[in-house]
Amino acid sequence: MRIVIAEDLLLLRDGMVRLLTDTGHTVAAAVDTAPALLAAVAEHRPDLSIVDVRLPPGFRDEGLRAALTLRATDPDTKVLIVSQYVERAYAVELLADGRGGVGYLLKDRVTALDDFLDAVERVANGGTALDPEVVRQLFTRNSHNHGVDGLTPREREVLGLMAQGLSNAAICAALVLAPVSVEKHITNIFAKLDLPPADDANRRVLAVLTYLNH
């Protein structure tokens, strides 16, 4: 897979390039600012861009804004945001177009190599990858999540893993459940969140969005 990396810290940029090339990917470009990212994506048309939230020159959320710009100009652009911190609001902004192909992970997750590569694959294939930390932030909120309130603990667990972007098979493996029961839980979740039948992948993103927005 051809990847563009935008990360301003040399140490992490080099580390990520090594990780990805070691695992069989091609890093088409590794840049350190948001404008350079836009230029690199235009030039290389990568399968995926991995972008730090905070980039020069402003050291605010230039990376995130650049990612949103990329997605606005070309909806097929796949972006995985990695950051030293997670903000639910940023996850919502990334997912808002409901199209998938986005991820938002803590940089720490990079060190769980298999999980990270899994997330890279998922996002490049149009899925989502949300950091467990974002999902955990959501679980700490208890009341006024009207739709979410009605979920059973098991359904919440399943929704949490769905929010991270896991496939049905992966959820089965994680919760040690039969595929049928996972599907049943997911159907129940869609019903309780009042999501009409549609393209399944799209509904998964919408379910996560509903979850994030309440």
Next chain:
Amino acid sequence: MIRTTASAMAYLVSSIVAGFVGLLWSLAIILGVGLLSITLAGGPAFLGTAWVTRRLADLERHRAGWVLGSAIPAPYLPIEGATVQQRVSAVATQPATWRDLAWLVVLFPLGLAGGIAAIVATVVDLAAVVAPAWAWAVPNPRAPFPMDPLMTTMPGRFGLTILGVLLLPVTAWFLRTAGLAQARTARVLLAPGAHRCLVEETTRLVQTRRRVVDAQAAELRRIERDLHDGAQARIVAAGMTLALAARKLPADATAASDVDLARRQLDDALTELRRLVRGIHPPILTDRGLHAAVAALAGDSPLAVEVRGDPDDRYPPAVESAAYFVIAEGLANAGKHADARTCVVTLARTAVTVTVTLVDDGQGGADPSGSGLDGLRRRVEALDGQLTITSPPGGPTVLSAELPH
């Protein structure tokens, strides 16, 4: 010595003129402005004469500088106000205005006495020194005792010269002392008084406090950035290396579990660092400003929180930081102690302040002297702001912080 004596002499002699001018001017304005004050022209007349009086007083400050070494500093505060009425009161409430006038009145008798004394002492002494040249021309047979032999005989006249020369240092000393005494009196009235000094001190303190607070806010942001870009990045990099190493280990290697443990320990360190950073200065506050940060807080709160205010407004970093922590603490308290279900957070801006208000629907009874609220109060007061809490038993609790920006 000769120079300072000459300066003192010049100062004392010119004081006669200055005193005369001062007296005339002060009489004129007291009568003139007094009469005009019953008409509409009173205000402008007062301002005009005050301006002239200040220029005269400035001349006096320079004149005193001949003796004191440097001119007396002016004590005036800036005159602010849009209307004549406001400017009149700004001038009239300054003690310097009345002290100037007092000096112009006092200068006349002081200047006259000092000037005449200086002239007489100098003329008599110099006349004594050159006595042989002229004393023969004014024979005065009726002169009383010591003068008669001194003026009428040749040795007497030369004696007078010797006496005059001996008295020269005494005369010079007298001139310098008298000049200095008068200049010091001028300084008492014309230099910045306690009022001006207090105003200056307060202005200085306000500025230094602002600088300290700004420096502290900048420092917190720097620490946040350093933690992210330094310590945290290094730990992540170490984790990556470890992950690559783990990949190269055979699946059944005994070291695999140790590597895995090390990785989890690094993760814990990162989690701890993140928690620390959030407590110091939440990154979203730097990224997106107060409204976005509060919206994020609202999203993470177990309460139903409504945020009101203009989302695009930005404030000075120190104000945003203080406001953020007031809201964070307020929301935490509302959820933990007040048993509230909803909370309305309002961010409002006036010309000079930012007001943050939290109203919850809890049971009230918050203790304003509790450690959390007390810490907030100190933080708000450091910015010259005010924190108020009303929390009657039964609720609702209203927490409000007013921060100058």
